[in-house]
Amino acid sequence: MKNIKTNRLLAAMICLLLAAVLLGLPDRAAARVYIDINSPGLKRLPIAVVDFAGVAEGTEMADIIRSDLDATGLFVFINKNAFIETATAPFNPDNWKPLGIDAVVKGTAEAEADGSLGVVASVYDVVESSNILKKKYSSKKDLIRPLSHKIADDIYEALTGQKSYFSSKIVFIGQDGDRKSLYLMDYDGQRMKKIVSKGDITMKPHWSPDGKKLFYSSLRGNKWGIYELDFDSVSEDKLYSSGTTDLAGDVTQDGNYLLFSSSAKGTPNIYRIHIGSKEVMRMTHSDNIDVSPSASPDGKSIVYVSDKSTVPQLYIMSIDGTDSRRLTFEGNYNTTPEWSRAGDLIVFSGREGGRFHIFTIKPNGTDLKQLTDAGNNEEPSFSPDGRMITFTSDRDGVKGVYVMTASGEGQKRISPRNIRAFGPSWSH
Amino acid sequence: MKHIILLLMLLTLVASGCASKDVTVPDDSKKGKGIGTKDRDGKDDVVKIDRDKIREGALSEDQIRAQMASLFKDIHFAYNRHDVAEEEKANLRKIADWLLKNSHVSVLIEGHCDERGSNEYNLALGDQRAQSTKSYLVSLGVPASRLETISFGKEKPGCMEHSEECWLKNRRAHFVSSK
Numbered sequence: 001m002k003n004i005k006t007n008r009l010l011a012a013m014i015c016l017l018l019a020a021v022l023l024g025l026p027d028r029a030a031a032r033v034y035i036d037i038n039s040p041g042l043k044r045l046p047i048a049v050v051d052f053a054g055v056a057e058g059t060e061m062a063d064i065i066r067s068d069l070d071a072t073g074l075f076v077f078i079n080k081n082a083f084i085e086t087a088t089a090p091f092n093p094d095n096w097k098p099l100g101i102d103a104v105v106k107g108t109a110e111a112e113a114d115g116s117l118g119v120v121a122s123v124y125d126v127v128e129s130s131n132i133l134k135k136k137y138s139s140k141k142d143l144i145r146p147l148s149h150k151i152a153d154d155i156y157e158a159l160t161g162q163k164s165y166f167s168s169k170i171v172f173i174g175q176d177g178d179r180k181s182l183y184l185m186d187y188d189g190q191r192m193k194k195i196v197s198k199g200d201i202t203m204k205p206h207w208s209p210d211g212k213k214l215f216y217s218s219l220r221g222n223k224w225g226i227y228e229l230d231f232d233s234v235s236e237d238k239l240y241s242s243g244t245t246d247l248a249g250d251v252t253q254d255g256n257y258l259l260f261s262s263s264a265k266g267t268p269n270i271y272r273i274h275i276g277s278k279e280v281m282r283m284t285h286s287d288n289i290d291v292s293p294s295a296s297p298d299g300k301s302i303v304y305v306s307d308k309s310t311v312p313q314l315y316i317m318s319i320d321g322t323d324s325r326r327l328t329f330e331g332n333y334n335t336t337p338e339w340s341r342a343g344d345l346i347v348f349s350g351r352e353g354g355r356f357h358i359f360t361i362k363p364n365g366t367d368l369k370q371l372t373d374a375g376n377n378e379e380p381s382f383s384p385d386g387r388m389i390t391f392t393s394d395r396d397g398v399k400g401v402y403v404m405t406a407s408g409e410g411q412k413r414i415s416p417r418n419i420r421a422f423g424p425s426w427s428h
Numbered sequence: 429m430k431h432i433i434l435l436l437m438l439l440t441l442v443a444s445g446c447a448s449k450d451v452t453v454p455d456d457s458k459k460g461k462g463i464g465t466k467d468r469d470g471k472d473d474v475v476k477i478d479r480d481k482i483r484e485g486a487l488s489e490d491q492i493r494a495q496m497a498s499l500f501k502d503i504h505f506a507y508n509r510h511d512v513a514e515e516e517k518a519n520l521r522k523i524a525d526w527l528l529k530n531s532h533v534s535v536l537i538e539g540h541c542d543e544r545g546s547n548e549y550n551l552a553l554g555d556q557r558a559q560s561t562k563s564y565l566v567s568l569g570v571p572a573s574r575l576e577t578i579s580f581g582k583e584k585p586g587c588m589e590h591s592e593e594c595w596l597k598n599r600r601a602h603f604v605s606s607k
Contacts, residue, residue, distance in 0.1 A: 268552035335546035
C-alpha cells in the first residue's frame with residue numbers, strides 16, 4: 001500500500017470523464033462494415049484524419065488518432081498537406097474523391113466553462129456521402145492522450161464493427177540498476193509509470209479480465225508468493241504462498257480463477273485458485289515440471305508447458321485437468337504460451353537455431369508460424385482483440401518491450417532504452 | 429552475507445567453549461557416523477588449554493571455516509537436468525557428514541539455472557535442482573528440517589558471460605547457512 005506508487009493512473013483511467021453522447025445517429029446494428037478485418041485479401045482503407053479545430057491541442061489529437069489507426073495495418077494515409085477541406089468547413093465528398101480517400105475523420109474542440117475540454121468528432125463516408133459517426137466527448141485537458149485513444153476506439157469500431165485496443169495498457173517488469181519494478185504504460189508506450197517497487201524479484205504480471213487487478217509472483221524475504229494488486233483500492237495483498245516456488249499464470253476469462261504452478265507437493269504442477277474464496281485445486285499430478293498455464297477464452301481448456309517428454313513442450317488439457325495432449329512437436333524448447341482472447345491462436349516462445357523466437361500455432365496443432373527473426377524474442381502476450389502481440393526482445397542489445405501484429409508485421413520497440421524491460425502483459 | 433552469519437555463529441560457539449577454559453570437542457564418533465575421527469573415550473575429548481591455546485583455538489576455527497568453504501561447493505547440473513549427477517555425489521556425502529557432525533547448522537539450498545529459456549520454466553527447474561540436492565542429503569541422514577530450499581531460476585547468475593563455461597557454472601545448487 002504505502003510502497004505502491006499510486007500515481008493518478010487509475011484516476012486517469014476511471015476519471016476520464018468521457019460523457020460520450022450519441023447525437024442522433026443511424027441505427028448502429030444496420031451500420032455497414034467498411035473493413036472486414038477477417039477477410040484474407042484485405043484491402044487497406046484510405047482514410048484522412050483532419051487536424052482538429054478549435055484548440056491548440058487539435059493537431060496532437062489528430063496525430064494520436066492517426067498513429068492508433070496506422071498501427072493496425074488496416075488503413076492507408078496520404079500527406080495532410082494535400083487536403084483541400086479544412087476542419088471547420090462542412091464535409092463535402094467532392095473534396096476527397098480526387099484524393100482517393102474513402103473515409104474522413106473531422107473534429108472540433110473547445111475549452112468548456114469548468115476548464116475541461118469538449119470535443120465533437122465525426123467520421124464521414126466519402127462514397128456514400130454520409131455521416132457514419134458523430135460523438136461528443138468531454139475530458140480533463142491534461143488527458144488528451146486517453147481522450148484521443150477513446151475517439152480512435154470509436155472510429156475503429158464504426159469502420160470495422162470490432163472492438164479496438166487503443167485504450168488498453170501494457171504492464172511489464174523494468175530493471176533500473178539492481179531493482180526490478182512493475183511498470184504500466186499505454187499500449188503505444190506513452191505515459192509510462194512505475195507502480196510497484198517491492199520484493200527482490202517480481203515476475204511477469206497477469207491481468208484480470210476487467211483490468212482492475214494484476215497478479216504476479218514476487219520473491220519477498222526469500223519466499224515466493226503470488227500477489228494481487230487491486231487498482232481500485234490501490235492496495236496489494238498476498239493471494240497465495242505455499243512456501244515453495246509459486247508462479248502466477250493467467251486469470252480465466254470469467255475472472256474467477258487464477259491459474260498457477262506450485263511445488264507445494266514436491267514437483268511444479270498446475271493449480272488454480274478461486275480469487276474470491278482462495279480455494280485451491282490441483283490440476284496436474286505429474287512427477288515432471290508443469291508451468292505457465294493460460295486458459296482458452298471459452299474457459300474449457302488450458303495450454304501449459306510440461307517437460308514430460310524430457311524437454312519443455314506445450315500441452316493442452318481440459319479445465320478439469322484431464323485429457324492432456326501434446327500441442328508442439330517442432331523444436332526442443334517451447335515455453336510461455338498465451339491463448340488469444342479471440343480463441344483462434346496460441347502464441348509462444350520457442351528455440352530455433354540457438355535463439356528464441358515468437359511463434360503462433362492453432363489450438364489443433366496446425367499452422368505453426370515463426371514471427372520474429374532478429375535477436376532473442378520471448379514472453380509474448382496478445383492484445384485484447386488478438387490482432388497484436390507484445391513481447392520481449394534483445395535485438396537492440398538491451399532487453400525491451402516490443403509490439404507487432406499477430407502476423408509479425410510492424411515490429412517496433414515501445415519501452416525506453418534506459419531501462420531493461422521484459423515480461424510484458426497486455427490488458428484484456 | 430549468509431556466509432558471514434554462519435561464521436559468526438561458529439565463532440560464537442568457539443567463544444562460549446573457551447569461556448569455560450576447557451574446550452569440549454563434540455563427540456559424534458559414538459554415533460558411528462564420524463568419518464576420520466578416532467574412537468576415543470570421554471576424557472580424551474576434554475583438552476586443557478591456556479591463553480595461547482585459546483588463540484590457537486581461534487585459528488583452528490579459521491581452519492574450520494576454510495574447511496567449510498572448501499566443502500560446501502556448488503553442485504553442478506547438466507543442461508535442462510535436475511537430477512544429482514554421479515560425480516557430484518561424493519561431494520554431497522562430505523557435506524552430509526559435516527552437517528551430521530554440526531547439528532546446530534541449518535542450510536538453505538538455492539537452485540539456479542543458466543540464462544537460456546523462460547524465467548518461469550527456469551524457476552521450476554531451479555526449484556527441482558534444489559529439491560533433488562536436498563533429497564540426496566536427506567537420504568544420507570540429514571534431517572529435512574535443517575534443509576530449506578529456494579529457487580532463483582536464472583535471476584541470479586554467478587557468472588555473467590554468455591558462454592558454455594559460464595552456463596555450466598550457473599547451473600548449480602548453492603549452499604548458504606540459514607538461521
